[in-house]
Amino acid sequence: MAMLEVTDLSVSYGYVKALKRVSVEANEGEIVSIIGSNGAGKTSLLRTISGLKKPTEGSVRFQGEALPHKPNKIVAKGIVHVPEGRKTFSGLTIRDNLLVGGYLFKGKDLEEELQEQYKLFPILKERQNQFAGTLSGGEQQMLAISRGLMSRPKIILLDEPSLGLAPIIVNQVYDLIRQIRDSGITVLLVEQNARKALSICDKAYVLENGFIHISGTGEELLHSDTVRKAYLGG
Ligand SMILES: Nc1ncnc2c1ncn2[C@@H]1O[C@H](COP(=O)(O)OP(=O)(O)OP(=O)(O)O)[C@@H](O)[C@H]1O
Ligand SMILES: [Mg+2]
Secondary structure, X not given: OOOEEEEEEEEEEOOEEEEEEEXXXXXOOOEEEEEOOOXXXXXXXXXXXXXXXXXXXXXXXXXXXXXXXXXXXXXXXXXXXXXXXXXXXXXXXXXXXXXXXXXXXXXXXXXXXXXXXXXXXXXXXXXXXXXXXXXXXXXXXXXXXXXXXXXXXXXXXXXXXXXXXXXXXXXXXXXXXXXHHHOOOEEEEEEOOHHHHHHHOOEXXXXXOOEEEEEEOHHHXXXXXXXXXXXXXX
16 A cells, blocks of 8 residues: 555546545655646646645545545655645745644654754754745745754645756755655655656656646656657656
């Protein structure tokens, strides 16, 4: 049994069908990538898993159980969603952004988790009392991921963490994703940056117009003609 089982999931916004019977699985300890272009349905998939959007059909099961339809309960089960576009609270300090992410804990536990994050991200410690809005794009991405880790997730859903970042910063983000996986957290990674996402993952799915088009190991998809032509520039 996979850790996360998404089965025949359909999602609509009025007449727009964003997902059509999508099935995706992630096993514990894996990095699973979903690649697809603008409007393919990537964000809708993550929003549905994290309880922000109700599906019209299908199911999401986590560790063998159907998930409740409440985002805060889903976080408590160990699923955290780092949204597209970072969405850090620019008017709060870095420290307060992290404390928001750790809302499940209090007192000593919360402080311990904060120190854990400062160890992982020294830059956030250095700048803990500055407003998050003063961070660069790459640093804000690190903060968004760190805020997610504050809830001690079992699986982290990352929506386009490389978007808008310079190549060298993208590499840093990807090193961090590997580190997260090595620490025992499963990763579901959504990206338009197909080459990067396929290079890092154990398993990948190509989402096109709300359908899963192709799936396989990252290696297989990197060498698939269809994927190369459509997503890797030939
Ligand atoms: N709140 C909404 N209201 C209406 N339609 C929506 C809404 N959110 C998404 N859609 C539509 O659902 C489809 C899938 O959108 P989604 O944001 O999931 O795609 P995506 O793969 O994340 O795209 P991108 O790479 O641009 O972020 C698109 O046709 C989009 O226009
Ligand atoms: Mg999106």
